[in-house]
Amino acid sequence: MNKRIINSYEEEIHYELFVYGDIDGYKYFYDILTKPMIAYAFDVTRSPWESNMIVTDIFILAWKLHEKMESASQIRDFIRQGVEWRSKAYLETKIVKLVSSALEEHEKFISDMFERWKWRNFNPGISKG
Numbered sequence: 001m002n003k004r005i006i007n008s009y010e011e012e013i014h015y016e017l018f019v020y021g022d023i024d025g026y027k028y029f030y031d032i033l034t035k036p037m038i039a040y041a042f043d044v045t046r047s048p049w050e051s052n053m054i055v056t057d058i059f060i061l062a063w064k065l066h067e068k069m070e071s072a073s074q075i076r077d078f079i080r081q082g083v084e085w086r087s088k089a090y091l092e093t094k095i096v097k098l099v100s101s102a103l104e105e106h107e108k109f110i111s112d113m114f115e116r117w118k119w120r121n122f123n124p125g126i127s128k129g
Contacts, residue, residue, distance in 0.1 A: 015072035026063055029075055034059075037083045044087035045094075054090065058082035 010028075017025030034055060041051035062069070062078055069075050 011072045015069070015075065018066055018075060019069055021066055026059075026066075029062075029072075029079070030059060033076065033079055037079060041083050041087045044084075045090050047090075050090055051087075054086045055083055058086060 014025045014028035018029060019025070037055045037058070038051050041054045042048060045051055045054070058079055061082065062075060065078075069078070
């Protein structure tokens with residue numbers, strides 16, 4: 001694996017470019033963070049499409065907030081945390097949908113069983129009493 005060593009001087013220059021809205025600043029952070037962030041998101045979501053969308057959305061959000069970023073480490077942390085939170089939120093939503101669907105199927109099964117039991121035990125000619 002080819003790991004890129006982060007040069008603090010180079011990073012500081014790109015941080016300044018990022019904050020001032022220069023696309024080269026954005027591209028620098030995008031280039032060093034995209035692959036590891038997509039890999040992390042995929043580990044959580046198990047969806048290549050969703051992983052790419054999460055990372056793209058977080059980079060767009062970081063870019064919209066570029067003027068508020070106070071350091072290069074804040075940009076990296078913002079992107080890492082955003083990807084982590086969105087990935088986990090996606091997974092939680094997926095789990096909730098799965099559980100909800102299972103509960104609906106279970107309710108239907110119980111309801112069907114009750115209806116069958118009710119009709120099987122229904123005998124209008126015999127009074128209990």
